[in-house]
Amino acid sequence: MSHVAFALVLALALGFFSYNAQRLVRYLRIGHDENRLNDIPRRAWNLLRIGIAQTKILRDPLAGPVHALVFWGFLVLQVGALEIIAQGLIPGFTYAKILPGPLYWLFLASQELTAAAVLAAVALLLYRRIVVKPRRLQGDGVHSGDAIFILSLIGALMVTLLVTSATDRALGVDHPAAVQPLSAALAQLFASVPHGAVQAIHHVSWWLHALLILTFLNYLPYSKHLHVIVSLPNTFLSNTSGPGTVGAMKKMDLEQETEVFGAADVTHLSWKNLLDGYSCTECGRCTSVCPANITGKALSPRKIVVNTRQRLLEVAPAIVGGDDVFGMPFIGAARGDAESRAALLDHKLLDNFITEEELWSCTSCRACVYECPVSIDQLEIINEMRRNLVLTESRFPEEVQPAFESLERNGSPWAFQPSERAQWAEGMDIPTMAELWERGERPDILFWVGCMGSFDDRAKKTTVAFARILQAAGIKFAILGQEETCNGDPARRMGNEYLYQMLAQQAIETLNRYEVFTIVTSCPHCFHQIGNEFPQFGGNYEVIHHSTYIERLLADGMVPLKHETGEKLVMAYHDSCYLGRYNDVYDAPREALKRALPVVQLVEAPRSRDKGLCCGAGGGRMWMEERVGQRINVERKKELLATGAEAVAVACPFCMTMLNDAGMKLESTVPVYDIAEVVAARIEARSGDGEARPSEGRSEAGE
Amino acid sequence: MKIAVCIKRVPEMDVNFKIAASGKGVDEAGLKWDMSDFDGYAVEAALQLTEKLGAGEVHVISLGGDVVQETLRKALSMGAAKAVQLKCDAVPYDAFAIAAALAAELKAGGYDLIMFGKMSIDGANGVTQFVVAELLGLPLVHACSKLEIAGGKGTARREIEGGGELVAFPLPAVVSIDEGIARPRYPSLKGIMAAKKKPLEVRPAQLGEVRLTVEKMELPPARAAGRIIGEGAGAVPELVKLLQTEAKVL
Numbered sequence: 001m002s003h004v005a006f007a008l009v010l011a012l013a014l015g016f017f018s019y020n021a022q023r024l025v026r027y028l029r030i031g032h033d034e035n036r037l038n039d040i041p042r043r044a045w046n047l048l049r050i051g052i053a054q055t056k057i058l059r060d061p062l063a064g065p066v067h068a069l070v071f072w073g074f075l076v077l078q079v080g081a082l083e084i085i086a087q088g089l090i091p092g093f094t095y096a097k098i099l100p101g102p103l104y105w106l107f108l109a110s111q112e113l114t115a116a117a118v119l120a121a122v123a124l125l126l127y128r129r130i131v132v133k134p135r136r137l138q139g140d141g142v143h144s145g146d147a148i149f150i151l152s153l154i155g156a157l158m159v160t161l162l163v164t165s166a167t168d169r170a171l172g173v174d175h176p177a178a179v180q181p182l183s184a185a186l187a188q189l190f191a192s193v194p195h196g197a198v199q200a201i202h203h204v205s206w207w208l209h210a211l212l213i214l215t216f217l218n219y220l221p222y223s224k225h226l227h228v229i230v231s232l233p234n235t236f237l238s239n240t241s242g243p244g245t246v247g248a249m250k251k252m253d254l255e256q257e258t259e260v261f262g263a264a265d266v267t268h269l270s271w272k273n274l275l276d277g278y279s280c281t282e283c284g285r286c287t288s289v290c291p292a293n294i295t296g297k298a299l300s301p302r303k304i305v306v307n308t309r310q311r312l313l314e315v316a317p318a319i320v321g322g323d324d325v326f327g328m329p330f331i332g333a334a335r336g337d338a339e340s341r342a343a344l345l346d347h348k349l350l351d352n353f354i355t356e357e358e359l360w361s362c363t364s365c366r367a368c369v370y371e372c373p374v375s376i377d378q379l380e381i382i383n384e385m386r387r388n389l390v391l392t393e394s395r396f397p398e399e400v401q402p403a404f405e406s407l408e409r410n411g412s413p414w415a416f417q418p419s420e421r422a423q424w425a426e427g428m429d430i431p432t433m434a435e436l437w438e439r440g441e442r443p444d445i446l447f448w449v450g451c452m453g454s455f456d457d458r459a460k461k462t463t464v465a466f467a468r469i470l471q472a473a474g475i476k477f478a479i480l481g482q483e484e485t486c487n488g489d490p491a492r493r494m495g496n497e498y499l500y501q502m503l504a505q506q507a508i509e510t511l512n513r514y515e516v517f518t519i520v521t522s523c524p525h526c527f528h529q530i531g532n533e534f535p536q537f538g539g540n541y542e543v544i545h546h547s548t549y550i551e552r553l554l555a556d557g558m559v560p561l562k563h564e565t566g567e568k569l570v571m572a573y574h575d576s577c578y579l580g581r582y583n584d585v586y587d588a589p590r591e592a593l594k595r596a597l598p599v600v601q602l603v604e605a606p607r608s609r610d611k612g613l614c615c616g617a618g619g620g621r622m623w624m625e626e627r628v629g630q631r632i633n634v635e636r637k638k639e640l641l642a643t644g645a646e647a648v649a650v651a652c653p654f655c656m657t658m659l660n661d662a663g664m665k666l667e668s669t670v671p672v673y674d675i676a677e678v679v680a681a682r683i684e685a686r687s688g689d690g691e692a693r694p695s696e697g698r699s700e701a702g703e
Numbered sequence: 704m705k706i707a708v709c710i711k712r713v714p715e716m717d718v719n720f721k722i723a724a725s726g727k728g729v730d731e732a733g734l735k736w737d738m739s740d741f742d743g744y745a746v747e748a749a750l751q752l753t754e755k756l757g758a759g760e761v762h763v764i765s766l767g768g769d770v771v772q773e774t775l776r777k778a779l780s781m782g783a784a785k786a787v788q789l790k791c792d793a794v795p796y797d798a799f800a801i802a803a804a805l806a807a808e809l810k811a812g813g814y815d816l817i818m819f820g821k822m823s824i825d826g827a828n829g830v831t832q833f834v835v836a837e838l839l840g841l842p843l844v845h846a847c848s849k850l851e852i853a854g855g856k857g858t859a860r861r862e863i864e865g866g867g868e869l870v871a872f873p874l875p876a877v878v879s880i881d882e883g884i885a886r887p888r889y890p891s892l893k894g895i896m897a898a899k900k901k902p903l904e905v906r907p908a909q910l911g912e913v914r915l916t917v918e919k920m921e922l923p924p925a926r927a928a929g930r931i932i933g934e935g936a937g938a939v940p941e942l943v944k945l946l947q948t949e950a951k952v953l
Contacts, residue, residue, distance in 0.1 A: 254892065261892050391892035401889050409715055409735050417718055498892045 262387025296629025704759025741820025803911025
C-alpha cells in the first residue's frame with residue numbers, strides 16, 4: 001500500500017515539476033533566437049572546468065571550498081536519492097541486490113561521509129548567512145530567507161539520511177561498522193528503544209527524506225536555487241569563456257527592418273540572456289568586484305541580472321499565456337483583466353527596472369563576467385541596453401555627443417585633425433604604408449598607433465618609445481599615418497553600433513588595401529578590437545600587443561640593453577582590463593619589465609591580474625564625467641601606491657591618463673610609465689664602438 | 704503648423720584651409736562637409752516646436768548639387784518630414800540669387816514659419832534670410848535665441864548688445880536662429896533608417912540674377928614668431944620701447 005502511495009506522490013511531484021519546467025522554458029522563448037551550440041568541445045571543456053571542477057567557485061578562498069563541497073556532495077548523494085526512489089517503488093529494493101559486496105560498501109561509505117561533510121558545510125554556511133552576513137550577500141533587494149530555507153532543507157535531508165541508515169542498523173541490517181561509522185555510532189542510541197518505536201522512526205525518517213527530495217525539487221523553480229538545475233547548462237551554453245568569443249560584442253545586423261535596436265525589454269534580449277537570469281544565485285560576486293559599484297555608483301551587475309529575471313517573470317505570463325494551473329496563481333503570473341495585462345506590457349526592463357544611470361556607469365572591465373561562477377554574461381545585457389539607448393532613443397550623457405561627432409568627422413574621438421596624426425613621428429624616419437607600398441616594399445609589421453597614441457601628449461611618449469625599441473631591434477615597420485582612423489571601439493562600447501561599423505569597415509578597407517598581415521599596437525583597446533572583433537567584418541590579422549612584442553624581442557635578445565645596473569626601481573604593474581581579462585595577457589608585460597632587470601623590481605597590488613581593478617576609462621567612460629561616488633582611478637592609484645612602489649607601470653594609454661590624473665588629485669609624485677618607456681630608457685645608445693653590443697645584450701637577456 | 708528650414712552644406716571649419724588654384728575659393732580636396740552649425744540649431748528648434756505643439760511638420764530645403772542630399776538626409780534622420788533639393792551645379796556667392804530660388808520654393812509651400820541659421824559658417828554673410836523675407840513680404844526676426852509659437856503668433860528673444868530684446872510677430876514669418884536655442888540632436892539609427900524612406904524632392908533651382916562674385920580669396924598672413932628680447936628687469940626698457948614703436952600699444 002505504501003508503495004502505491006509513494007508512486008502517487010512521485011507522479012504528482014514530477015508532474016508539477018515538469019509543468020513548471022516547461023513554463024520556464026516557454027518564458028525563455030520570448031527572447032531572440034541565438035545559436036549556442038557551436039564549438040562543442042570548448043563548451044564541454046568549460047562545463048567540466050567551470051561547472052564540475054568548480055574552478056570559478058573556488059576563486060573565493062572561504063565560501064568557495066565550502067560551496068564546492070556541497071555541490072560535489074550533491075552529485076554523490078544523487079546516487080543515494082535514486083536508490084530511495086527505487087525503494088519507494090519496488091518493495092524491498094536496495095543496491096545491495098545488484099552491487100557486489102565491496103562496491104555496495106563503497107556506496108554506503110560515500111553516502112555516509114558525504115552526508116556528514118555536507119552537514120558540516122551547511123552549518124558553516126548558515127552561520128555565515130545568519131551571523132557573519134558578508135557584504136556581498138546584501139543589497140539589491142536580496143534576502144537571505146530563500147538561502148536559509150534551502151540550507152535548512154539540505155540539512156534536514158542529511159539528518160534524515162543518517163537517521164534512516166542508523167535505524168536500519170538498529171533494526172538488524174548488518175553492514176561492517178567501518179563503512180558506516182556515523183550510523184553505527186547513532187545506532188547505539190537506538191539500542192534501548194523498543195523495536196516497534198525504532199521501526200516507526202525508521203519509517204517516518206525514510207518518508208521524510210523522500211518527501212524532502214521531492215519538495216526540494218519543486219521548490220527550485222520558485223527560488224534562486226533554480227541555479228542547481230540551470231547553472232550547468234548555462235555554463236555549457238555561455239560564450240564568456242573561449243578564444244575569439246571573450247568579450248567580443250555581438251555583431252548587429254543594421255539592415256534588418258526593425259523598430260527597436262538593442263534591448264529595451266526582455267523580448268529584445270536573447271534566450272541565453274534570459275537563461276542567465278534563471279542561473280543567477282545572487283551570490284553578489286559580480287557586484288563585489290564591479291569598479292563602479294565599489295566606488296559608490298548605481299551599477300550592480302547582480303541587479304542587472306536579477307532585474308532581467310524579475311521582468312521576465314512579470315511579463316512572460318502575459319505574453320505566453322498560461323497564467324495558472326489548477327486555479328493556483330503562480331509567482332509573477334499576470335492575473336486579472338486586459339487592462340492590467342496592458343499595464344504589464346507597457347512596463348519595460350529599461351527605465352522601470354534598470355536606469356540609464358546604471359547602464360552608463362559600466363566601464364566594460366569584464367570583472368563581473370570573469371567572476372561569475374555560473375558563466376553569466378552581465379555585460380552583454382548592459383551592452384544591448386546601451387545600444388537601445390543610443391540607436392533607438394538617442395539617449396546618452398551629453399559629453400558623449402562630441403565624441404560621436406568627432407569620430408564621424410575626424411576618425412578620432414577627439415577633435416584632432418587627421419593631418420596631425422603622425423606628428424609624433426616627425427624626424428624619426430618612420431615610413432608610412434603608402435610610402436612603402438609605392439616603393440613595392442612590405443614591412444614586417446604594421447604599428448597601429450591608435451588615437452590616444454597619436455594625439456595625446458603623454459601617450460605620444462609611449463608611441464615614440466615603442467618606435468625607438470623597434471628601431472633599435474632592427475624591425476622593419478610602418479605606420480598608416482594620416483590613413484589611420486579610429487577602429488570604432490569607443491563607439492561600439494558606448495552603444496553606437498552604426499558608427500562603429502562604419503569606422504570598422506573603413507579601417508578594414510585600409511588594412512586590406514595594403515594586404516596587412518601582422519599588426520602591433522600599444523593600445524589594448526585597439527588590440528582587442530582589431531584582433532577579436534574585426535573578424536566579424538572580414539578583417540583577419542595577426543594582432544600583437546606591444547607588451548608581448550617587446551617581451552619577444554627581449555627574449556630573443558634583439559634589443560640592446562644597457563649594462564650598468566643603475567638603481568633598483570620598485571614598480572607596481574597595473575593590469576589593463578582589455579589586455580588581461582579580455583585577452584589573457586598578464587605575463588608578457590611583467591616579463592618585459594623584469595627583463596629590464598636588474599633595474600626594476602616588481603611588486604603586486606592586492607587586486608591584480610584577473611582580479612585587477614579597472615582604471616575607470618573603459619567602455620567609453622573616458623568621455624563621460626564621473627560625478628557619483630569616489631573616482632575609480634583615485635581608488636586604484638591609492639591601492640597601487642600602498643604597495644610602496646616608486647613608480648607605476650602600465651601597458652595602456654587610457655590607464656596612463658587615468659592613473660596620472662589620479663596622481664595629481666592625490667598629490668603623489670610617483671610617476672607612471674608605460675612598459676615601452678621603461679624598456680626604451682634602458683636601450684644602449686649606439687656609439688661608434690657599439691658593434692658588439694647587440695650580442696652582449698642577447699646574453700644578458702638570456703640569463 | 705508647417706515649418707520650412709533652409710539649410711546649407713558647409714565644410715568643417717577647424718582645418719587649415721588652402722586657397723584653390725583659381726584663387727577665388729578654397730581647395731576642397733580632403734574637406735569634410737556637414738550642415739552649417741546655425742542651421743543645425745534651426746532644425747532642432749523647428750523640431751522642438753512641432754513636438755511641443757504636438758502637430759505640424761518640418762520640411763528642409765537646400766540648394767546645390769547632389770552632394771547636398773547627404774545634408775538633407777541628416778535633417779530627415781533628425782526628424783524632418785520632407786526634404787527639397789533645389790538643384791544647381793554651383794552655388795552662387797550672391798545671396799540675392801540664392802534667396803530668389805528659395806523664395807520661389809517657399810512661396811508655393813504655404814509655410815507658417817520659415818527658419819534659417821543666422822548665417823552660414825563658411826560665407827558668413829547672414830543676408831539670405833533678409834532677402835527671402837523681403838521677396839515674400841513677411842516679417843523677419845534675426846538671430847533669435849528663444850522662440851515660442853502660440854495662438855498663431857510668435858514671440859522671440861534676441862540677444863542684443865548689453866541685454867535682451869523680446870519681440871512679438873504674426874505668422875507667417877521668417878526667423879533666423881542664433882546658438883543657445885537648442886543643441887542639435889544626435890540622429891538615432893532608428894531615425895537614420897526612417898530617413899531613407901522619407902521623400903526627398905529634387906527640382907531645378909530658379910536662381911536670381913548673380914550680381915556679386917568673388918574676385919580673390921586670401922589667407923591671413925602667417926603670424927610672426929614671438930621674440931625674446933632678454934630676461935629680468937634689464938629687458939624692461941627695450942620691451943617698453945618696442946611696445947611704443949613697433950606694437951604701438953602704449
